[in-house]
Amino acid sequence: MWDSMQSGDIVVLEGADVGSHARVEDRTQDGNMVWVRNEFNERKLVHFEDCTGVGIVNSSTCGMR
Numbered sequence: 001m002w003d004s005m006q007s008g009d010i011v012v013l014e015g016a017d018v019g020s021h022a023r024v025e026d027r028t029q030d031g032n033m034v035w036v037r038n039e040f041n042e043r044k045l046v047h048f049e050d051c052t053g054v055g056i057v058n059s060s061t062c063g064m065r
Contacts (some may be wrong), residue, residue: 002048003031005056011036014053016046021057 009024019038029035030046037043048054 002027002034002054005031005034006059009056012055012057013046013051014055016044016051018042018044018046033042040044 003033005024005027007024007026011022011024012020013022013036018036019040022036022038022044025035025037025043031048033045033047035043038052
């Protein structure tokens with residue numbers, strides 16, 4: 001689950017077909033799904049089982065933008 005992802009985080013979601021980087025817009029309360037917007041401004045809903053790997057590039061909780 002993606003409990004650590006927060007709105008505004010820049011992430012790489014391997015295997016989810018969202019592009020190279022995406023910004024987290026929202027996530028479900030249980031952390032199973034996130035809404036992301038990719039570098040082409042496309043919004044997608046991604047389930048955590050759709051990804052083979054996840055990396056947080058910049059975290060909104062650390063003040064990085």
